[in-house]
Amino acid sequence: MDEEEERGDARTGRLRFDVELLAGRMVGAIEWLAGTPVTSDLPVGLFGASTGAAAALMAAAELAERATVAAVVSRGGRPDLAGEALGAVLAPTLLIVGERDEQVLSLNEGAAARMKAPTELAIVPGASHLFEEPGALERVAELAAGWFAQWMGPRNGLPG
Numbered sequence: 001m002d003e004e005e006e007r008g009d010a011r012t013g014r015l016r017f018d019v020e021l022l023a024g025r026m027v028g029a030i031e032w033l034a035g036t037p038v039t040s041d042l043p044v045g046l047f048g049a050s051t052g053a054a055a056a057l058m059a060a061a062e063l064a065e066r067a068t069v070a071a072v073v074s075r076g077g078r079p080d081l082a083g084e085a086l087g088a089v090l091a092p093t094l095l096i097v098g099e100r101d102e103q104v105l106s107l108n109e110g111a112a113a114r115m116k117a118p119t120e121l122a123i124v125p126g127a128s129h130l131f132e133e134p135g136a137l138e139r140v141a142e143l144a145a146g147w148f149a150q151w152m153g154p155r156n157g158l159p160g
Helices: 003-012 019-034 051-062 079-088 102-114 136-152
Strands: 044-049 069-075 093-098 119-124
Touching: 019 044, 019 051, 044 051, 044 136, 051 069, 051 079, 051 093, 069 136, 079 102, 093 102, 093 136, 102 119, 119 136
Parallel strands: 044 069, 069 093, 093 119
Antiparallel strands: none
16 A cells, blocks of 8 residues: 555545455465565465455455465454355465454354365454453464464475
8 A cells, every 4th residue: 555545544444445455455465475486485374354354365265276375364354255255265264253242253153154265263262353452462363373383384395
């Protein structure tokens, strides 16, 4: 996002909710990594929060045939906004939701049921939507790191 886009989005919030635009930009970045010699052999993991999670899932679905995305983590995300792309995601996906974020928890449960990829729902006890409670973000970091290590580490034939 350039400075003009940032200023406009700060006023309207339009771009942060344009999931297709965000997904397209992620695909472009991932394709750039794949075409760059120093990064082309490295696994790609995507981490998204809120609408960024839907964009990450849409990007993973678009790139599924090329097996470019090795794992996805969603934190307090809106995977439901990925729509039909959910069924096309092949990358193992971890959906992390705060226990007290009841609406988003329900949306994540529904999205998980629609996914064909290995999918796990992790609920952070006592956490709300923004994970502002003491220790909540640390728990998110532990869960995400564990997921990426499980699906992207050397045991899976991928570079460590």
